[in-house]
Amino acid sequence: MDRFAGQARLEWWANHATCLEEYDIDITVTVDAVGKWRATGRHASALDATQREGWDFLMEMDPHFSIAFPGEDRGRITVRVVEAEDGTLTLLEAPDWDGSVSVTFDLS
Structure with a gap:
């Protein structure tokens, strides 16, 4: 597979x-000659x-999601999501992400 266009789910x-949340997305994935x-x-x-409020909160807290493709019950690939002003999402594979994040809440 060197290209996939369809739907996926960010978890x-x-x-x-x-x-905590799932978001359906329309996605296009391309794979280059070296597998990136x-x-x-x-x-x-x-x-x-x-x-939108929930999405913005999660993105600010930690923009790492699992991505699940059709036929998968649970996402197996961790991606870092970047959202552009026009709503375009760029997904970057994050294989080294260890699942930890440090979050501080200002409750004042």
């Missing part, structure tokens, strides 16, 4: 047992205000 996991892949996409449908 934001709090830990190995708890998926690049992916871009968009949300499959526009996020409503509540979904």
Whole structure:
């Protein structure tokens, strides 16, 4: 497979047992001659205000998601998601990400 265009699902996991949110995306993945892949996409449908607030919160907390392709029950590839001003998503493979993140909340 050197190109895939279709739908996938981004999953934001709090830990190995708890998926906090899932987002369907339209995605295009290309793979070069050495096996490095690049992916871009968009949300499959526009996020409503509540979904957008949740998305923005998760992206600010930690932009790493698992990506699941059709036929997969759970994402197996960890990606770092970057969202452009126009809503385009760029997905970068994050194989070295260890699943840890340091989060500080200002409750004042």
